[in-house]
Amino acid sequence: MTSLSRLTPPFAPGTVWLVGAGPGDPGLLTIHALNALAIADVIVYDALVEPNVLSYAREGAALEFAGKRGGKPSAVQRDICERLILLAREGKRVLRLKGGDPFIFGRGGEEALALAEAGIPFRIIPGVSSGLASLAIHGVPATMRKTNHAVILATGHPAPDSEIEWASLARTGAPIVLYMAVSSLPGIVSALLAGGLAGNTPALAVHGATTAKESVVEATLETLPKLAEEGLIRSPAIVAIGAIAAFRSTIANHLLEFGSEAAQ
Ligand SMILES: C[S@@+](CC[C@H](N)C(=O)[O-])C[C@H]1O[C@@H](n2cnc3c(N)ncnc32)[C@H](O)[C@@H]1O
Known part of the structure; x- marks a missing residue:
């Protein structure tokens, strides 16, 4: 049987993957998303990423919340972009995990633009949009x-x-x-x-x-x-x-x- 991990391209240190986590049920994660969760050093996730999706993260991976919660103000988009760039420059495998699809009302476009402008190699993995x-x-x-x-x-x-x-x-x-x-x-x-x-x-x-x-x-x-x-x-x-x-x-x-x- 083919190993599912072989379907996913290499997740190199110093790169960012912008990944859609789907609407909530881990069954709707893509294989690439699941494999990225198992490899990433740091996972920067939004409020609508369900905890049971994060439970597939590699043991020891750092989980960083970058969303809006409990009526507190949202993390500023510019700060999130800067954080992704900094983590990549530190040589981490950075998984930016967003609910649904990152490019549908998810501000993934802005993050991709910031990474492109900073010269950080990145990949976009679509997700099932809510x-x-x-x-x-x-x-x-x-x-x-x-x-x-x-x-x-x-x-x-x-x-x-x-x-x-x-x-x-x-x-x-x-x-x-x-x-x-x-x-x-x-x-x-x-x-x-x-x-x-x-x-x-x-x-x-x-x-x-x-x-x-x-x-x-x-x-x-x-x-x-x-x-x-x-x-x-x-x-x-x-x-x-x-x-x-x-x-x-x-x-x-x-x-x-x-x-x-x-x-x-
Ligand atoms: C910032 S947008 C993110 C959309 C996301 N990128 C997508 O493709 O589903 C947040 C909105 O997505 C919708 N949403 C996200 N997850 C949902 C879910 N599990 N059930 C219903 N609506 C959801 C809601 O309208 C919510 O206010």
Whole structure:
């Protein structure tokens, strides 16, 4: 039998790997991510990386938290980039582990840019993004022939001084998969209604997908803000809005529950 470790390229000292940890369940780690966990000297991880994923780290590896926790301010992005560069220059094998996919609303792009500018050799290992995993495990296809030919991934938390043209997104008719949007749902929903989306457009919210804290709420576009206000939709959550969300009621009928013991 081929050894799975042979599938992964060498993790050289003095390099950084920017790796997606998936939505939570270690079963959704890639083989490259798992092998990197077993080799890295230092693992710099974000708040949405589940402890049971970190449990696959090599014994003796240094674990450094670089996220937002308990209402405390986030680690400043510039400091994280500088830390990665410093650790690499010290000759460490640096694993930068981020929830989901590092390049989807994960600021992985900024870190890659900083490493490139600093001349640090690095590798990017994609991960399963929570936006797609949250839908799939609940029987919602992100694309369904004859239903949609495009899907929009959007953040509810744009960069300062940036605005999202929700009404324009609504007019495309493509389903919208929202990240980081729970606290902004009232404004987003009003703007989507103003853009012509019907109030009864199906919606689905998944909190803590593939983790022990997971909860799922079926909704419509217009009921989303109230459900969030009542605490039935909680962060971190993915909120999907569009006809695809309705497939859950039929597809999920005989869908086996997702999850491994390791996710608990
Ligand atoms: C900073 S973004 C990171 C997204 C990540 N890079 C990805 O590809 O999934 C954080 C947001 O991702 C979503 N998220 C991450 N993990 C999740 C999970 N297990 N279940 C539901 N939503 C999740 C939430 O919307 C959360 O606010």
